[in-house]
Amino acid sequence: FDPITVGIAVAAASALTGYLSYKDVFCRFAECCHKEQQLNASALKLELEERLFGQHLATEVLLKALTGFKNNENPKKALTLSLHGWAGTGKNFVSQIVAENLHRKGLKSNFVHLFVSTLHFPHEQHVKLYQDQLQRWIRGNVSACANSVFIFDEMDKLHPGLIDAIKPFLDYYEQIDGVSYRKAIFIFLSNAGGDLITRTALDFWRAGRTREDIQLKDLEPVLSVGVFNNKHSGLWHSGLIEKNLIDYFIPFLPLEYRHVKMCVRAEMKARGSAVDEDIVTKVAEEMTFFPKDEKIYSDKGCKTVQSRLDFY
Ligand SMILES: Nc1ncnc2c1ncn2[C@@H]1O[C@H](COP(=O)(O)OP(=O)(O)OP(=O)(O)O)[C@@H](O)[C@H]1O
Numbered sequence: 001f002d003p004i005t006v007g008i009a010v011a012a013a014s015a016l017t018g019y020l021s022y023k024d025v026f027c028r029f030a031e032c033c034h035k036e037q038q039l040n041a042s043a044l045k046l047e048l049e050e051r052l053f054g055q056h057l058a059t060e061v062l063l064k065a066l067t068g069f070k071n072n073e074n075p076k077k078a079l080t081l082s083l084h085g086w087a088g089t090g091k092n093f094v095s096q097i098v099a100e101n102l103h104r105k106g107l108k109s110n111f112v113h114l115f116v117s118t119l120h121f122p123h124e125q126h127v128k129l130y131q132d133q134l135q136r137w138i139r140g141n142v143s144a145c146a147n148s149v150f151i152f153d154e155m156d157k158l159h160p161g162l163i164d165a166i167k168p169f170l171d172y173y174e175q176i177d178g179v180s181y182r183k184a185i186f187i188f189l190s191n192a193g194g195d196l197i198t199r200t201a202l203d204f205w206r207a208g209r210t211r212e213d214i215q216l217k218d219l220e221p222v223l224s225v226g227v228f229n230n231k232h233s234g235l236w237h238s239g240l241i242e243k244n245l246i247d248y249f250i251p252f253l254p255l256e257y258r259h260v261k262m263c264v265r266a267e268m269k270a271r272g273s274a275v276d277e278d279i280v281t282k283v284a285e286e287m288t289f290f291p292k293d294e295k296i297y298s299d300k301g302c303k304t305v306q307s308r309l310d311f312y
Pocket residue numbers: 051052053054055085086087088089090091092093094190191255263301302303
């Protein structure tokens with residue numbers, strides 16, 4: 001919307017309603033950062049349960065973490081979530097859902113910022129420069145909107161040490177140079193730890209236990225230690241882990257054949273087509289599964305479902 005259109009709309013709406021403030025009306029047309037912005041926890045719950053397949057742990061932890069954080073008027077630190085798992089298991093997908101539930105425009109919002117390691121921080125020799133830029137960028141954006149959300153994708157491709165530049169913002173300080181970071185949310189996405197998660201999932205499967213039996217305590221400690229000791233995790237020997245500044249390590253389990261089928265059905269519905277079970281089976285069978293003998297988990301998760309569906 002251009003300012004003139006918004007201005008006219010605001011004036012008209014204010015005249016009509018008579019009781020809405022200029023800001024109320026303005027924010028219906030343009031995006032505003034609401035200081036006391038609420039989270040509709042039941043809407044988020046419903047959306048995660050309906051749209052995110054096979055990730056009972058991620059659903060549970062994300063709901064708990066986000067509702068707890070948003071219901072707290074005075075959080076003592078920014079919320080930091082670290083999402084781990086194999087490719088195509090739903091990490092980016094979930095970030096998009098979370099972003100939309102926090103800011104109406106989701107990833108397109110002025111208050112949601114996505115960093116992709118290989119795109120924004122490609123050169124190892126410029127780590128110091130990136131650290132400066134990152135600090136300035138975060139400071140500027142949190143000053144403009146305390147509820148800003150920062151998503152770091154491909155953490156496993158981030159140069160070691162770079163992320164430690166944001167450590168002060170995740171810590172328990174009330175303010176730094178007049179800015180409080182306590183209402184901001186930081187989300188890290190990473191393939192690191194995917195092997196550890198798969199190993200645990202396989203152990204459960206081989207022991208004849210259901211996937212839903214896997215609990216956070218079976219994975220969270222393994223993940224934090226594994227990621228800390230993994231040179232290619234973006235969090236190798238990171239002060240963020242050392243100082244316990246990451247609130248939740250959230251595991252994404254590898255997806256099974258039945259989940260891939262669910263993704264195909266969801267994609268068909270999203271395209272407005274009727275669900276054709278023959279095509280669902282064909283697309284799912286084109287995917288490859290591991291380990292070699294048991295063939296339980298899709299090695300690309302649901303990642304190529306959309307392009308494969310284009311063939312039919
Ligand atoms: N668990 C899931 N439930 C529903 N859809 C899923 C799930 N996982 C993946 N998808 C679908 O597959 C697409 C690709 O997944 P997504 O980009 O979230 O994977 P990722 O875990 O972020 O992978 P990578 O680590 O390679 O970035 C999503 O846009 C979504 O349509």
